[in-house]
Amino acid sequence: MHPALLAVITIAIGVGGCIGYFYLSNLFLDKVLFPAKGPNIGQNINRANAIRPWLFLFPAMFALGLYLAYPVFETLRLSFFNRSLGQYVGFDNYARMFGEPKFLEALRNNFLWLLIVPAASTAFGLMAAQLTDRIKWGNLAKSLVFMPMAISFVGASVIWKLVYDAKPLGQEQIGILNAIYLGLGGSEPQQWLTIPLWNNMFLMIVLIWIQTGFAMVILSAALRGIPEETIEAAIIDGANPFQIFFKIKVPQIAGTIVVVWTTITLVVLKIFDIVFAMTNGQWNTQVLANYMYDKLFRAGDWGVGSASAIVIMVLVLPILVWNVRSARKEMR
Amino acid sequence: MDNIAGSKAGLTWAVHLSVALLVFVWMVPTVGLFISSFRTADQISSTGWWKAAFPIEQNLTLRTAAPDTQVQEGDQFVVTGNLFEEAESTVSNLSAFAISARDIGAYQPGETAEMRDGSRITVEENGDYRLESAEAFEGSRGERVFVTATVPPEFTLANYDQVLGKDVARNIVIYAVASLLFGFALTLIFRSYETGVMSFAHYIGGFLLFFALIAIFGLSSGKVAGAQSTxxxxxxxxxxxxxxxxxxxxxxxxxxxxxxxxxxxxxxxxxxxxxxxxxxxxxxxxxxxxxxxxxxxxxxxxxxxxxxxxxxxxxxxxxxxxxxxxxxxxxxxxxxxxxxxxxxxxxxxxxxxxxxxxxxxxxxxxxxxxxxxxxxxxxxxxxxxxxxxxxxxxxxxxxxxxxxxxxxxxxxxxxxxxxxxxxxxxxxxxxxxxxxxxxxxxxx
CATH class of the missing domain: 1.10.3720.10 (MetI-like)
Known part of the structure; x- marks a missing residue:
């Protein structure tokens, strides 16, 4: 069958099935199981209303449970099995993984990413938000800085590979970074993506470029939400623009900055496409998610693959706990 | 809100400049890719995309006509023609030429270069050449001539033809413009509806027309010769x-x-x-x-x-x-x-x-x-x-x-x-x- 036709049929079945399920199950509940008539009408209505939420929730909770909750525990279980998942090996996978230089390199690089990308994106985003809010064409500027958000990590990788391109000395450079480097007096064109440690930085720039727009949009909304009186008071007290920004505005949006920071941190922990497309972990640029992909689909070692996924989960766990706690606080 | 107490003109300028710089830096990589997608492979590899709008000096490798077009003039065998016309090149004049890839730019237009086998070639500025030799030319292909020419900026949809199929990009642009105009016309007709389905009439109409045009006229007119399936x-x-x-x-x-x-x-x-x-x-x-x-x-x-x-x-x-x-x-x-x-x-x-x-x-x-x-x-x-x-x-x-x-x-x-x-x-x-x-x- 042609995939487009298959897609149309799936949409019809999926959407129709969902709507049909909700409609029919409600009908069944109201007309057959607990009809709102007869001798115990009040009791029936109450019972129907007690059951109905679960009808509404069931498909979503089933999908969430099967596609996200169950895999967490299953992956944890599988991480104690050997490469073909046939035999229990205890902590063997973890021991082997932590003995492997490539894994330690991935761990180190992930920490570098964690330190630099959220900080840089938030800082640039804050700067962009503050500056664009003050000028007339600010909205256009915001749109353009925000645009990389829509570009895939793979597309961004191609875009930046062109920026980092290097031609041998003597030929004209087509990568703009080398053209600038030579124009500023560099001695010879550099293969930017093969210089250890620095190449991590060049990969991070791609993600910073994408995430700055996100930080900018959210921080700009937060900045606009600051009560004007506080700023007026500061001006009357003789504060200069920098003092207003750092001592009045930033403390008031600290909560939002933390949210932006953690959101970008989550993206960084899962970063895969950029490294996969640009260097594939060569030249000391490995990261955890790409290491896991390598183990799964190149080395065929599902045990160590699961173990490395659990490492990512452990790194995410503090954010998860913090998120749940603040969500619960809000509910009260 | 910072302007309540008035702001310094210098600071405002600094803000404008830094935002402009930020936007510029953020746009450059994407713009580079966009421009590159409209340039030919030769242009991309010979200059940076930021020079795409300017004429560039480029080295082209062209060939004289095949030996079977030679004519005998007295005791000389002669091949004549125009290098650019034969290559169907858009370039029409050259600033230098050479007969070996190692000494590009060795001869000025109008000069005569002597090849290793004793044949001589003269190339004029407009690409006309005259290749003569005492012995008959053999083989199936002409001689290579390395031409240095100033190429005017040129943009092409050829890459899109290769990646998507012939004329696809052109057709999409034409259909999209038609649909936009149609949608705009619908806005004027249905502007009294502010809510409900009719307020989306211009979107729906535009999209329907777009897909109808694709269905009726098709998108691709076949594959480009030599395009790889990958x-x-x-x-x-x-x-x-x-x-x-x-x-x-x-x-x-x-x-x-x-x-x-x-x-x-x-x-x-x-x-x-x-x-x-x-x-x-x-x-x-x-x-x-x-x-x-x-x-x-x-x-x-x-x-x-x-x-x-x-x-x-x-x-x-x-x-x-x-x-x-x-x-x-x-x-x-x-x-x-x-x-x-x-x-x-x-x-x-x-x-x-x-x-x-x-x-x-x-x-x-x-x-x-x-x-x-x-x-x-x-x-x-x-x-x-x-x-x-x-x-x-x-x-x-x-x-x-x-x-x-x-x-x-x-x-x-x-x-x-x-x-x-x-x-x-x-x-x-x-x-x-x-x-x-x-x-x-x-x-x-």
């Missing part, structure tokens, strides 16, 4: 589209019902379920790869569209429920209670009142999920693309092109731009909803 993005484009649309629509339907229950229905354990959704919001999908791939293989779904739709649905649900619940909670309580008093059931309230009112939130999530599924690589690689590679998506094909055609920037840039174009279009058309969704999803 460069062909049109199939991957369709495949990406096939993944994206169900994977966007299905989670919305499922999540909307759940969000309503979590927002407006009272039942024991509601707070716990909300916490559960919030927790799943941050679970990395890497955790799900192995168990779900095992599950899909075990129950017979295997690798394919169905698997990837299910996976995207599962992974998109937490954000969908979270966004929609947050939005629905903010709807006025009165409306819902009035409806209840009037005897509406929860199902009716949801379908007739909540769903229409939640349109902005639905749109926000739809954009997120669309961008995320369109741009995804990992989920497609794990759950969709099998050994045959028939269902490859664009992101995956681009990664493969990066491996096989790393230096062919005309192909890479064009392929990447084809995959970026749709999300960019969605981004600029629906930015309002995207921003709204971002704010609802993270600002507390």
């Amino acid at each position: 460069d062909d993005m049109s199939r991957a484009f369709m495949s990406t589209l096939t993944v994206t649309i169900p994977a966007t629509i299905i989670p919305i339907v499922i999540a909307a019902f759940a969000a309503y229950a979590l927002a407006w229905m009272d039942f024991p354990g509601r707070a716990l379920l909300i916490a559960f959704v919030v927790a799943l919001l941050v679970v990395p999908l890497q955790l799900a790869l192995i168990p779900l791939l095992k599950l899909h293989l075990a129950i017979g779904i295997g690798k394919g569209y169905l698997g990837v739709w299910l996976a995207h649905t599962g992974f998109g649900l937490p954000l969908a429920i979270y966004l929609l619940r947050n939005y629905m909670v903010g709807l006025p309580r009165d409306i819902i209670e009035n409806a209840k008093v009037d005897g509406a059931t929860d199902y009716q309230i949801f379908v007739r009142i909540i769903l229409p009112l939640s349109f902005p939130a639905l749109a926000s999530f739809a954009i997120f999920q669309f961008l995320w599924t369109w741009n995804d690589l990992l989920v497609a690689k794990v759950f969709l693309i099998d050994a045959t590679g028939d269902t490859t998506v664009m992101t995956n094909q681009i990664v493969e092109l990066l491996g096989t055609r790393g230096g062919n920037w005309e192909i890479l840039a064009t392929a990447a731009f084809v995959s970026i174009a749709v999300p960019l279009l969605v981004f600029f058309m629906m930015q309002k909803y995207l921003v709204r969704g971002l704010l609802a999803g993270s600002v507390k």
Whole structure:
């Protein structure tokens, strides 16, 4: 069958099935199981209303449970099995993984990413938000800085590979970074993506470029939400623009900055496409998610693959706990 | 609000300049790719894209006519012609020429160069040449001449023809302009409708016309001669589209019902379920790869569209429920209670009142999920693309092109731009909803 036709049929079945399920199950509940008539009408209505939420929730909770909750525990279980998942090996996978230089390199690089990308994106985003809010064409500027958000990590990788391109000395450079480097007096064109440690930085720039727009949009909304009186008071007290920004505005949006920071941190922990497309972990640029992909689909070692996924989960766990706690606080 | 006390003119200028610089730096990489996708392979490899608007000095390798066109003049065998015309080149004059790749630019126009076999060639500025030799020329191909010429800036759709099929890019542009004009005309006709279906008449009409034009006139007029099948993005484009649309629509339907229950229905354990959704919001999908791939293989779904739709649905649900619940909670309580008093059931309230009112939130999530599924690589690689590679998506094909055609920037840039174009279009058309969704999803 042609995939487009298959897609149309799936949409019809999926959407129709969902709507049909909700409609029919409600009908069944109201007309057959607990009809709102007869001798115990009040009791029936109450019972129907007690059951109905679960009808509404069931498909979503089933999908969430099967596609996200169950895999967490299953992956944890599988991480104690050997490469073909046939035999229990205890902590063997973890021991082997932590003995492997490539894994330690991935761990180190992930920490570098964690330190630099959220900080840089938030800082640039804050700067962009503050500056664009003050000028007339600010909205256009915001749109353009925000645009990389829509570009895939793979597309961004191609875009930046062109920026980092290097031609041998003597030929004209087509990568703009080398053209600038030579124009500023560099001695010879550099293969930017093969210089250890620095190449991590060049990969991070791609993600910073994408995430700055996100930080900018959210921080700009937060900045606009600051009560004007506080700023007026500061001006009357003789504060200069920098003092207003750092001592009045930033403390008031600290909560939002933390949210932006953690959101970008989550993206960084899962970063895969950029490294996969640009260097594939060569030249000391490995990261955890790409290491896991390598183990799964190149080395065929599902045990160590699961173990490395659990490492990512452990790194995410503090954010998860913090998120749940603040969500619960809000509910009260 | 900083202007209350007046601001210094110097500072304002500094702000304008720094924003301009920021925007410039942020745009440069994308613009580079965009411009490169309209240049020929020769141009891309000989100058940086930022020089695309200027004439460039380029070295071309051209050939004289084949030996079978030679004529005998006395005791000389002569081949004459015009280098540029024979190569169907757009260039029409040269500044120097050479007969060896090692001494490019050795001879001025009008000079005569002597080749190793004793034949002599004279090339004029306009490309006319005269090749003469005492002995007959042999072989099937002419002599190579290395020409240095100043090439005017030139932009071409040839790369798109190669990547998408002949004339596809041109046709899309023509159809899109026609649809835009038609949509604009509809706006004028239906401008009295401010709400309801008719207020979207120009969108619907425009899209319908666009697809009708594609259906009637077709997009492609065949393959470009010599195009490699691995460069062909049109199939991957369709495949990406096939993944994206169900994977966007299905989670919305499922999540909307759940969000309503979590927002407006009272039942024991509601707070716990909300916490559960919030927790799943941050679970990395890497955790799900192995168990779900095992599950899909075990129950017979295997690798394919169905698997990837299910996976995207599962992974998109937490954000969908979270966004929609947050939005629905903010709807006025009165409306819902009035409806209840009037005897509406929860199902009716949801379908007739909540769903229409939640349109902005639905749109926000739809954009997120669309961008995320369109741009995804990992989920497609794990759950969709099998050994045959028939269902490859664009992101995956681009990664493969990066491996096989790393230096062919005309192909890479064009392929990447084809995959970026749709999300960019969605981004600029629906930015309002995207921003709204971002704010609802993270600002507390």
